[in-house]
Amino acid sequence: MDNSAKLSAPTSAHALYEILRSVKYSDVPTVARAWVKVLDAEWGTPRFAERHGEASRLLNETFTQIKSLAPEQVRERQRSFASWCWKALTMPDSSWEDTHPLSLISEEHLNYLANTGDIIASQLGGTALAPGYTDLTDLRAQCEEWVSVLSGQTEIVGEPLRRQLLGQMHHLLWLIDEAGTFGVSRVVEHGDQVTGTLVRAAYTQPSKIRVRSEFRKRTARLTVALGLVAGALTGVGASVEAATQDLLAIEQLAHTAMPAGPSETRPPTDCGPAGAAHQAR
Numbered sequence: 286m287d288n289s290a291k292l293s294a295p296t297s298a299h300a301l302y303e304i305l306r307s308v309k310y311s312d313v314p315t316v317a318r319a320w321v322k323v324l325d326a327e328w329g330t331p332r333f334a335e336r337h338g339e340a341s342r343l344l345n346e347t348f349t350q351i352k353s354l355a356p357e358q359v360r361e362r363q364r365s366f367a368s369w370c371w372k373a374l375t376m377p378d379s380s381w382e383d384t385h386p387l388s389l390i391s392e393e394h395l396n397y398l399a400n401t402g403d404i405i406a407s408q409l410g411g412t413a414l415a416p417g418y419t420d421l422t423d424l425r426a427q428c429e430e431w432v433s434v435l436s437g438q439t440e441i442v443g444e445p446l447r448r449q450l451l452g453q454m455h456h457l458l459w460l461i462d463e464a465g466t467f468g469v470s471r472v473v474e475h476g477d478q479v480t481g482t483l484v485r486a487a488y489t490q491p492s493k494i495r496v497r498s499e500f501r502k503r504t505a506r507l508t509v510a511l512g513l514v515a516g517a518l519t520g521v522g523a524s525v526e527a528a529t530q531d532l533l534a535i536e537q538l539a540h541t542a543m544p545a546g547p548s549e550t551r552p553p554t555d556c557g558p559a560g561a562a563h564q565a566r
Contacts, residue, residue, distance in 0.1 A: 295415045297346040298367075298402030300468030302395060304340050305373055309390040316389055317381040337374075339460075339467050344370050346474060347398075350405050350414045363404065366397045411516040413473045421461050421472065424510040428458045431507065440500070443493030446486055453479045469514060476511040480504065484532060505529040 294300045304323060311319035317328055324340070326333035347367055354360045372378075373390050406415040431454045434440050441447040457479055460472045483504045487497065494500045502525075509524045 294402075294468045295406045295410065295417060295470070296402040297343040297350065297468055297470045298398055298405055300466070300471065301340065301343040301347060301370065302398045302402060304343070304466065305370070305390055305398070306395055308373075309386050309395065311386055314385060315382050316376060316379075316384045316386050319386040320381070336463075336466075339463070339471070341374050343467060343471065344374060346470065347401065347405075350409065351401065353414065354404060354408055359404065363401045366394070367401055369394050370398065413477065413515040414470060416469050416473055416515050418514050418516055419464075419469055421464060421469070421514060424472070424476070424507075424514055425458065425461050427503075427507040427510045428454055428461065431503065432458065434503070440495050441493060442495060443490060446490055446493050450479075450482060450486070453482060473511065473515045476507075476514075480508050480511060483507070487532060501532050502529055505532055508532075 294303060307323045308316070308319045311322050313319050313322055320337065321328050321333070324333060324336040326336050344367070347370075348364065351360055351363045351367065354363065373394070376384065376389065379389070409415045411417055432451065435447055435451040435454060438444075438447065441450070453475075457472070457475050460467060460475055464472055483500075487494065487500060487504065491497060505525050512524065
């Protein structure tokens with residue numbers, strides 16, 4: 286598949302449609318060989334399993350996105366027709382090596398999947414479920430900066446946290462590389478998970494972060510880059526400053542609401558002389 290051509294696929298349903306259509310018209314004799322060709326991965330390898338797993342994730346996201354549609358009869362209709370995708374992805378009753386892809390996936394089902402994507406894009410366009418912004422350049426740059434920071438052990442002193450964030454960031458970069466196959470919506474979905482981990486770490490594990498002010502600013506830049514892709518923001522400069530202040534507000538709220546655990550001490554807020562001294566560290 287031409288990855289660059291599919292960055293315009295606005296929803297997970299559209300991305301899954303493109304994948305299954307490529308499997309159907311792969312011009313090879315078996316479903317197994319069709320998936321090998323479409324996923325660009327050898328049969329039975331970890332690479333194949335990972336990439337096929339991401340394709341299956343698109344179905345899960347499609348079902349989740351259908352829940353946001355209105356009215357109820359639209360949700361039920363799209364949900365019932367999307368169910369066939371599970372069989373197309375897993376083939377529980379057939380052999381992958383003996384079945385021709387043309388006999389597995391009907392054009393009617395493909396068209397209905399595309400229609401599901403169109404309805405999601407129509408009702409939820411400009412949200413994280415159907416992002417309309419496909420320039421991932423800045424988001425990639427922010428991820429690469431995080432990978433550089435997390436690859437060392439100077440800024441994050443908690444090893445489990447560092448490894449968790451590094452793994453999540455590597456996968457986000459991988460999804461950016463594969464956005465032409467798995468779609469921009471999948472990038473945003475995983476990006477939300479990454480930024481959630483960062484924000485939570487800032488107020489639940491502050492002692493694991495050496496320079497919290499830099500951690501906060503870097504988190505804000507990533508959040509804004511992701512917000513631009515999701516369509517939630519239209520500018521960068523003021524948005525980074527606003528995001529930084531929002532993160533600080535979250536930390537201050539957590540500081541007043543959460544008791545310090547046995548292995549954590551609550552950080553001072555960045556207000557007044559004590560906060561200024563802490564911010565400078």
